[in-house]
Amino acid sequence: MSIHIGAADTSRIAVWAWEHQMTNRRIPTAALVLLVPVLAAIAAMGTRAVKGASTTTAAAASTRVPSVTIKNFAFRPAKLTVAKGTRLQVTNADAAAHTFSARNNSFSSPVLDPGRSATITLGKSGTFAFYCKIHANMTGTVVVK
Numbered sequence: 001m002s003i004h005i006g007a008a009d010t011s012r013i014a015v016w017a018w019e020h021q022m023t024n025r026r027i028p029t030a031a032l033v034l035l036v037p038v039l040a041a042i043a044a045m046g047t048r049a050v051k052g053a054s055t056t057t058a059a060a061a062s063t064r065v066p067s068v069t070i071k072n073f074a075f076r077p078a079k080l081t082v083a084k085g086t087r088l089q090v091t092n093a094d095a096a097a098h099t100f101s102a103r104n105n106s107f108s109s110p111v112l113d114p115g116r117s118a119t120i121t122l123g124k125s126g127t128f129a130f131y132c133k134i135h136a137n138m139t140g141t142v143v144v145k
């Protein structure tokens with residue numbers, strides 16, 4: 001079971017209870033004195049749950065697919081380090097066609113027209129210089145560990 005009462009809810013309920021008490025005098029002060037700490041405790045539990053959730057999100061973010069974007073005749077990033085077996089997503093966000101190709105021919109994307117992307121699996125450890133076969137001055141380096 002999960003209860004989702006945030007700090008904002010707690011204060012809203014407290015304000016409501018307070019106003020209710022002022023106008024109707026139906027809620028005894030003793031009940032309020034008990035209610036507020038209980039709500040605060042529930043809110044604290046809720047905060048802890050949210051913290052746990054954000055930790056999970058951070059872990060997911062760190063394992064996201066690494067990517068290289070090509071823009072203005074350059075690779076971004078031009079230097080990167082990835083784990084062996086990484087499936088690198090290369091996206092051409094430029095107005096011209098490009099490739100993402102290893103100097104030693106160990107990997108290469110097809111010619112990527114503007115807006116197209118390819119996934120390159122980097123299955124061997126090492127340092128790989130890469131370039132664009134159409135524009136040889138476009139270069140970069142990927143370290144596969």
Ligand SMILES: [Cu+2]
Pocket residue numbers: 097098099132133134135138
């Ligand atoms: Cu190019």
